[in-house]
Amino acid sequence: MLPIHEVTDRLAEAVREAQRGVLLAPPGAGKTTVVPGLLVDRGLVEGQVWVLEPRRLAARLAAKRVAEERGGRVGDEVGYRVRFEDRSSKRTRILYVTEGILTRRLVQDPLLEGVGAVVLDEFHERSIHADLGLALLREVRTLRPELIVLVMSATLSPGPVANYLDDAPIVESQGRAHPVEISWGERIDERPVEDRVVGGVKRVLRDAGDGDVLAFLPGAREIQRAATRLTKDLEGKVDVLALHGEMDARAQDRAVRPREAGAPRRVVLATNVAESSLTIPGVEVVVDSGLAKRARFDPHLGVDHLELGRISRFSADQRAGRAGRLGPGRALRLWTEAEHRQLPLAEDAEVTRVDLAPALLQIVGFGSSPAGFAWFESPGAGRVAQASLLLERLGAFRRGEARLTDLGQRLARFPVHPRLGKMLLVAHERGVLGRGARLAALASERDLLRERRRGRDRVGSSDLLERLELLEEVERGASPESVGLDPNGARAVLRAAARLERMVGREPPPKAGVASGDDEEALLRATYAGYPDRVARARDGASLQLAEGGSVKRAEESVVKEASLVAVVQTDGRGSGRAAVARLLSRVEQDWLEEDGGVERETVARFDPVRERVEVVEVASFGRLELARRPRPNASLDPTEALVEAALAQLDRVLPVRESEQTLLRRYAIVREARPELELPELQLDALRRQVLPEVAMGLRSFAELRKVDLSSALARSLPSAARLDALAPTHVSVPSGRRLRLRYPPEGPPVLSVRLQEVFGLAETPRIAGGRVALKMELLAPNQRPVQVTQDLASFWARTYAEVRKELRRRYPKHQWPEDPADGIPSARAKPRRK
Numbered sequence: 015m016l017p018i019h020e021v022t023d024r025l026a027e028a029v030r031e032a033q034r035g036v037l038l039a040p041p042g043a044g045k046t047t048v049v050p051g052l053l054v055d056r057g058l059v060e061g062q063v064w065v066l067e068p069r070r071l072a073a074r075l076a077a078k079r080v081a082e083e084r085g086g087r088v089g090d091e092v093g094y095r096v097r098f099e100d101r102s103s104k105r106t107r108i109l110y111v112t113e114g115i116l117t118r119r120l121v122q123d124p125l126l127e128g129v130g131a132v133v134l135d136e137f138h139e140r141s142i143h144a145d146l147g148l149a150l151l152r153e154v155r156t157l158r159p160e161l162i163v164l165v166m167s168a169t170l171s172p173g174p175v176a177n178y179l180d181d182a183p184i185v186e187s188q189g190r191a192h193p194v195e196i197s198w199g200e201r202i203d204e205r206p207v208e209d210r211v212v213g214g215v216k217r218v219l220r221d222a223g224d225g226d227v228l229a230f231l232p233g234a235r236e237i238q239r240a241a242t243r244l245t246k247d248l249e250g251k252v253d254v255l256a257l258h259g260e261m262d263a264r265a266q267d268r269a270v271r272p273r274e275a276g277a278p279r280r281v282v283l284a285t286n287v288a289e290s291s292l293t294i295p296g297v298e299v300v301v302d303s304g305l306a307k308r309a310r311f312d313p314h315l316g317v318d319h320l321e322l323g324r325i326s327r328f329s330a331d332q333r334a335g336r337a338g339r340l341g342p343g344r345a346l347r348l349w350t351e352a353e354h355r356q357l358p359l360a361e362d363a364e365v366t367r368v369d370l371a372p373a374l375l376q377i378v379g380f381g382s383s384p385a386g387f388a389w390f391e392s393p394g395a396g397r398v399a400q401a402s403l404l405l406e407r408l409g410a411f412r413r414g415e416a417r418l419t420d421l422g423q424r425l426a427r428f429p430v431h432p433r434l435g436k437m438l439l440v441a442h443e444r445g446v447l448g449r450g451a452r453l454a455a456l457a458s459e460r461d462l463l464r465e466r467r468r469g470r471d472r473v474g475s476s477d478l479l480e481r482l483e484l485l486e487e488v489e490r491g492a493s494p495e496s497v498g499l500d501p502n503g504a505r506a507v508l509r510a511a512a513r514l515e516r517m518v519g520r521e522p523p524p525k526a527g528v529a530s531g532d533d534e535e536a537l538l539r540a541t542y543a544g545y546p547d548r549v550a551r552a553r554d555g556a557s558l559q560l561a562e563g564g565s566v567k568r569a570e571e572s573v574v575k576e577a578s579l580v581a582v583v584q585t586d587g588r589g590s591g592r593a594a595v596a597r598l599l600s601r602v603e604q605d606w607l608e609e610d611g612g613v614e615r616e617t618v619a620r621f622d623p624v625r626e627r628v629e630v631v632e633v634a635s636f637g638r639l640e641l642a643r644r645p646r647p648n649a650s651l652d653p654t655e656a657l658v659e660a661a662l663a664q665l666d667r668v669l670p671v672r673e674s675e676q677t678l679l680r681r682y683a684i685v686r687e688a689r690p691e692l693e694l695p696e697l698q699l700d701a702l703r704r705q706v707l708p709e710v711a712m713g714l715r716s717f718a719e720l721r722k723v724d725l726s727s728a729l730a731r732s733l734p735s736a737a738r739l740d741a742l743a744p745t746h747v748s749v750p751s752g753r754r755l756r757l758r759y760p761p762e763g764p765p766v767l768s769v770r771l772q773e774v775f776g777l778a779e780t781p782r783i784a785g786g787r788v789a790l791k792m793e794l795l796a797p798n799q800r801p802v803q804v805t806q807d808l809a810s811f812w813a814r815t816y817a818e819v820r821k822e823l824r825r826r827y828p829k830h831q832w833p834e835d836p837a838d839g840i841p842s843a844r845a846k847p848r849r850k
Contacts, residue, residue, distance in 0.1 A: 016044030021187045025049070026056045028183035034155070034163045036172045036179070039187035041290070041335025045166050046072075046135050047080050050108045053131050059162055061130035065110045066147060068139045069259065070096040071266055071287050073110040077101070079293070080108060097429040098513035099263075113143030114429060120150050121379035121426050131162035136290045138170040138328060140363035145390050146373045150380055152179065152388070168290065168335070169328035169360065178390050192338040194300075199348050207231060207303050208240040210348045214301040215244060215281055218346055219252065225298025225343075226273060226280040227252075228288060228336050232305040232322055234258045234460075234502060237283045244281060253277065257284035257294075260459070260506040270294050286325075289332050293339045300337040300345040302330060304357075310367045311397070320460070328360045365393045370401035372431055375410055375418075379426040383416040407546045408436050424521065430514070434458055437544035438514060443523040444536035449482065451515035453537055455507045456481050457544070457583050461597055462503030463571075464495075474573035476538060476600040478583060541600040545581040546610065549602055551639045552578050558596060561637030566596045577601040579639075607636050619651045621660035627716035628653035628660075653715045658708050661720060668717050669703055674726040680759040681743035682733060688784035692736045706732050742784050749773045750841035757783075757790070764806065768793040771802065771823070772830065775839030780808040797827050812836050 018039055028035045039045045046065070053059045067073040077094035081087055088094065093102030094110040102109055113134075120126065132151055137144055151163045165175050165182075176182045203210050211229050218227055231237050237256050244254045257269040269282050272295040282294060286306050306329070307320040325333075330347065337343025347354065365373075370393055374384045384398050405411045410422030410432055418426060425435040434454040441450020456462070456478050463481055474480050484497045485504060494504040542549075550558040556568040558580065566585055574580055577599075584598035607613050617632045620643070630651050634642045661668045679699050686694040706728040714720055733739065743765070746754040751773035758766040765783065771794045780789045794803040794811070802819055805811045816836055824832045833839040 016048060017042070018044040018048045018187050021185050022048070022052055025185045026052060026058060028185055029053065029058050029162055029164065030056075032183050033160060034179050034182040035165070036176045036182050036184045037164060037166045037187070038170065038172050038184065039166065039168060041168050041332055042192065042339045043168075043187050045187070046076050047083065049164070049166065050110075050133055051080065051084060053133075053162065053164075054107050059130035061128045062106065063108045063131045063133065064116060064129055065108065065133045065135055066113045066116055066144065067110055068113065068136050068141050068144065068290070069287050070099075070112055071257075071259070071270075072136075072290070072292050073112050074099075074101075074263065074266075075270060075292055077108075077110040080110075098510075098517070113141055113147055116147045117143060117150065117373075117376040118427065118429065120147075120154070121376055124154065124380055125158060126154060126161065129161070131164065133164045133166060135166050136168070137165045137175065138167040138360070139290065140361060140365070140391075142364040142368055142370075142373055145363060145365045146376060148175075148178070148390050149388060150376075153380070153382065168332060175390070192340070192342045194334050194338040194343045194345050196334060197344065197346050198351050198354070200350070202350060202353065203348065207305055208236050208243065211236075211240050211283070211301060211303050212243045212247070214346050214348050215240075216247070218299045218301060218344070219248070219279070219281075221344075223298060224279060225341075226282065226294070226296040227299045227301060228282045228284060228294055228297045229301040229303070230288070230306075230333050231283055231285065231303050232307045233285060233320075234260050235500075237285065238500075238502075240283055244283075248281075251278060253280045255280055255282045256502075257282050257288055258502075259285065259287050260502050262505060262509060272296060286329070286333075288336060289329060292336075294336065295340065297337055297339070298341065298343045300334055300343070302333045302345060302347050304330065304347060304349045304353075308361075308367075309364070309369075311369050324357055326358045326361045327354065330354070330357070363391050365389065365391055369431075370397055371404045371433075374398065374401045375405060375422065375426050375432050378405075378411065378416055379418050379423065385416075404547055405432060408432055408544075428517065430454070430458065433544040434514075437540045438518045439521070439523075440543040441537065441540040442518055442521070444540065446533050446536045446540070447518060448515055449533060449537060450540050451518065452482055452485060452507065452511040453478050453541065454514055454544075455511040456485070457541075457598070458510065459503060459507055461584065462500040462507060464498050464500055472573045473575050475534060475577065476541065477572050477574060477598040478541060478600055479534065479537060480573050482537075538601055538603075539606060541583065542581050542602050542606055545583055545600075546612065547637075548582040549607070549636060549639065550580050550582050550596075551641075552580070558582065558599075559639060561639045563638055566594045568599065569595050569597050572596065572599050574599040574601060579604060579607075579641075604636075604641055607641070612636050613641065617646050617651065619653045619656040621656045623660070625716075626718065628656045652713075654708065654711050654713065657711050657714060657716070657720065661707060661711065661717065662704060665700070665703060665707075668720055669707070669723075669725055670721075671699060671703075672725070675699060675703075675729060676761070677745075677759045678726055678729055678733075678739075680761065681739050681745075682737055684759070684765070684788060685737055685739065685742045685784055688787040689742065694734055694737055697733070702729050702732060744783065747781055747783075747790070750776050751843050752841075753843060764788055764791045766791045766793060768795060768801075770795045770797065770799070770843060771819075772797075772839070773841050773843055774808070775833065775836045775841045777841070778809055778812070778837065780806055796823060797830060 025037060037045060050063045050065050053063050067076060073094045073096050077088050077092050081092040084091060086092060089101045089103055090105050092108045093106040095102055095115050096112045134144055134148060155161050172184045176184050211231055215227055215229055231240060237258060241254050241256055255269040257266060273280055304325055305322060306325050307322050310321045334345035337345050377384055377387050384402050406413050409419060410425050412419060425432045428435040434457060437454045438450055441447050484499055485507060487497050488494050488504050494501040547562055549561045553559050557565055558568055559565050566582060579602040580599040581602050582596045583600055586595040586597060613634055613636050615632060615634050619628050619630050621628050630646045631643045632646050633640055682697060710723040710725060710728045711720055746756050747767060748754050749769050755767060755769055767790045780792060782789050789806045791806050792808060793801045796802045803811055803815060820832045
């Protein structure tokens, strides 16, 4: 008896009373296979029981297992429905489906006619479809309160989900089917992940026991490399099998069917498709790399990319639980216990990290508003707005309206991203649906090109078309390896393409009479139609400027080297300081942007950095890309704003700081320090220049004109009126000789008055400024203009030092008057003063 049977009575009672519930049960408890049948057998539900699984493999295998246990065949009482495959009938009561199937059904049938219960299995994985399905089901229950909604999880904290479902009852199963012994890596291992897994597998195979081994790796390529190594090193000793989402159903079945009697031990190398909802018979040992590849949305690029990262502690428990499904097991974690303590407790919900456009398409199709939708966990208004904008660009929404267009309704029916749906429909209307389906499948899968160096010496219009031609060679009989394609990837693309072609071929073309007879142009236009927001323009080198902002780097192997405009179809994500690299590009023509209505024309004043002047031009632009410009010299536009913007970027070169500006600020600083009662604010020259720049640039067109402006006067006008610089810190002072002499304002210290000694005869005290609070520093000069004394105390100079200075000056300049008492001297700038 499975552990889940201990709580079936409590679960049945809770569901009967509340028509909703949350079931928490650890891996191996039996919830996936037992609970759906319980709802039927206890008479708790009328109609079908839909069981939502996070992966196609899990849905298919669970249906097969439950059908066998209930003595039937798949497609009769128990069936499954996944993308492109339906094994169900009118007799089906228990239907295992992938999560996207539910959301598309809700768009077409918001009341879920004929469905009496929906079970969300493995909800702890928090896929965006599970979150979306839960939210939509809560909406459905307002009209159909009898609809049973049951959330099941192995590691989820049940409280938030129960609260979201209006205080749904919680039932918890404590038991585990069998114990699992955990062992750890001895030290941090930085070797490639496939090397670590190969070493771990060999280690557990050397230990006692004859059970099968399940090893977790992050992706198909890592699995392929590990499988090659193990097959070579352990030839004949074990059967090495792969298990991942790109394999066909037959190959997946081979990995999960029981080992035949007398057959060698099996080593199953799997991605996280084997992490939950799946029992692989015979597995007694798990080897866990602790890594996974998960989709993450890059808001700067507007696309999801796969990101390699560490799993959570919950995921590690799920993986280890695969070894304890049918008996006691062991799990080898290829990381240390110290590293384990640093892992996050649970994964981030997908709704917080992936592209929301497909989900929003379903939400609006269901009749809800994206802005007001009651998510279980909100993704944030900014990301909702970005996804809404994409759907508007694709033509699925009308701007400002929360309802689907006719095109949007068609896209909502397709089990693919709306980008790919739009590609398919445009290819259909242009008469190239078959090749367009292959192109869409190529765009949706990871890049299957093995030899990336292949494209470095080639020039073409599209990396997708380059791969399409190789794929068509495979269709004509060539082996994938011989043309440089990954075999599993090529087969997956061809399977998906055939299904997409059949699916869209049943639809009438959106328009008639568009086909041009040019397959290449038709396919390029279909690609652009799916990625209208991913248009980029080539800049210097390999840099591509995106119309929506930001930039990416063109991959060296891309064949699209000569196109000025491209659509960015696939990128490698940012990480470890790297810029995003565009792997798949497709040429775009400006005429297509014009036909699409995306090109805007505007007459603007633009600064020409070469001529350093503002010119009035008409600019054609697409998003943030400037496509073309032409002069409009007769247009009456004010050039000031454009000139100011350009000048601000290089202010020191355009408006260099001259002595007059430095003097102005020093005069202000002296007044501010000497007269604190005025409460003058501290000022910075750079900030003042930026403040007055629009005033001095008024009506000007060039840097040359700007350099000629009287900046000092403009700066003076901007100073606080309380400063009264002309009165408190004058530029000139009068001396007894009758002349007005300029003051110097050095960066430090008091202002300096340089004056010939003879001109201040009769002046008893040092002149002062700032209302008498700052004494000038006087440089007293001989007739040859060289200082003979520097002082801030003129009275002391006259009393103590003048007599000695007078002796020397009389000897050197006998024609000048040098009175014994300077108070009796006649101030003059001449050798002999005029007498009245």
